Amino acid sequence: MSLVAGRGPLGRDRAGRFTPHVAGDLVYIEPHRRRVQAVKDGRTVIDTEAALMVHRRGQPLSYAFAAEEISDLPGTPVPEAPGYVVVPWEAVDTWLEEGRRLVHYPPNPYHRVDCRPTSRHLRVDIAGTTLVDTADTVILFETALEPRLYVSPALVRTDLLIPSDTSSYCNYKGYATWFDAAVGDTVIADVAWSYDDPLPESQPIKGMVSFDETRVDVRAELPELRETVF
16 A cells, blocks of 8 residues: 555655656556465465556555456456456455465555664653653654654563453554553553564564554654655
């Protein structure tokens, strides 16, 4: 989703600008030179190295397949690629790309995760209690998203965190475990998360904790977003 989401070049809130100016929505379609398979009821119903990848603003990243390759699966025609259709993600049981099982949507070849040790300061407070206050952090840069700080659990008041029933998945970081915070009589749901077994590109944040600034008071020393002038 990186090209069309957040501040990506095809998104609604672009970090930069096109020269010459480009107005309106753009759809970007490209050959996807990876083996894509779909399995339904134990049977492989798509197996191709000739898929297209469709980047369309306001919609999840999607594969497009030649209509003759999708068997009896439902498909929505791609106006910009005659003869190709998009198969609904939920129409099959399992999607695979080069043997890796996918969740939610295809991985984006333009999406990158960089994790760097840093001395950027992070402080988190809940109900007058400080959960973390340190400059020993890792900053995670992720394409089209805001940078985020992670911290070792050894520097966190983990005695105030309780594993919640919430879990989430990222195609670039893996499955996240979430935590509620309990400070005295105050309980706030899903204030933090951690990746216990992240995907290879996100190994530097394995077991580390990050906090949701919409739920608790987070003061993070992050790079300022400056308007590009040129």
